[in-house]
Amino acid sequence: MSHAAQAKAQYDLNKLHKRLRRGVGQAIADFGMITEGDKVMVCLSGGKDSYTLLDILINLQQSAPVNFSLIAVNLDQKQPGFPAEVLPRYLDSIGIEYLIVTEDTYSIVKEKIPEGKTTCSLCSRLRRGILYRTAKELGATKIALGHHRDDMLETLFLNMFYGGKLKSMPPKLISDNGEHIVIRPLAYCKEKDIERYAQARQFPIIPCNLCGSQDGLQRQVVKEMLQDWDKRFPGRIETMFQAMQNIVPSHMLDKQLFDFSAITHGMPAEAGLEGDVAFDKASVPAIPVGLTAEQPENELQPLQLS
Secondary structure, three states, X not given: OOHHHHHHHHHHHXXXXXXXXXXXXXXXXXXXXOOOOOEEEXXXXXOHHHHHHHHHHHHHHOOOOOOOEEEEEEEEOOOOOOOOOHHHHHHHHHOOOEEEEEOOHHHHHHHHOOOOOXXXXXXXHHHHHHHHHHHHHHOOOEEEOOOOHHHHXXXXXXXXXXXXXXXXXXXXXXXXXXXXEEEOOOOOOOHHHXXXXXXXXXXXXXXXXXXXXXXXXXXXXXXXXXXXXXXHOOOHHHHHHHHHOOOOHHHOOOOOOOOHHHOOOOOOHHHOOOHHHHHOHHHOOOOOOOOOOOOOHHHOOOOOOO
């Protein structure tokens, strides 16, 4: 590679790093993910997302306005052929504290789930229980997972299509027993940026052969649908993600979320109602001059939300 090409590659990597760092920093600030004195347990699977998460958090730790510590934790689920030496070698090379937890969840999943059926649900429950236990043993105050913006959108559609719920992955949650706080600092980061960053940084990626390689998974179907939309209608993914942050309860149908029976004549504006403003022309994308019904949808400008 020529000197000019190397300089260009380094420039692009620095630019990408700044974008990811800014996204992580903004998510941490917006949702109060990390506070003074936190011990953050970063769950490292060996995939591109968790490598990127750990890398960005290490970088932020050096200049963050609060002091926090990091410990990387990997769960070795005893999958056949799992390269157990890869993560310890990488973590030793960057000089971070880490723990490898070994639990044979693979055998349990293969025993309980019939051949050909999706293993993700049981595997996820087993993994979550082990990670919660580990966090308690380590005294970790936060558990950081590598889910990103695209994961959140996929989960939204999965719940709509298959679960009948308008629900996604929260950027921050508390476990059912109230003992653990889970954070997703990559909430604002795009998967395509993470993938490019992981390739540029040459992280030693470990594929998941237990569930990630299964064909026909519902999540994979939704992922492909969103990727297709992103190619054919640029801006759609960004607009949908903005929509997740701009919810109008009075214009949905959830009686638990909004008391429709309390609506009466003359209610003040302070009541939080948008009334029929939601249907004004200004709230939808303008149709460019010359657009006809035969022209593709991606010629519409995406809705810009303030």
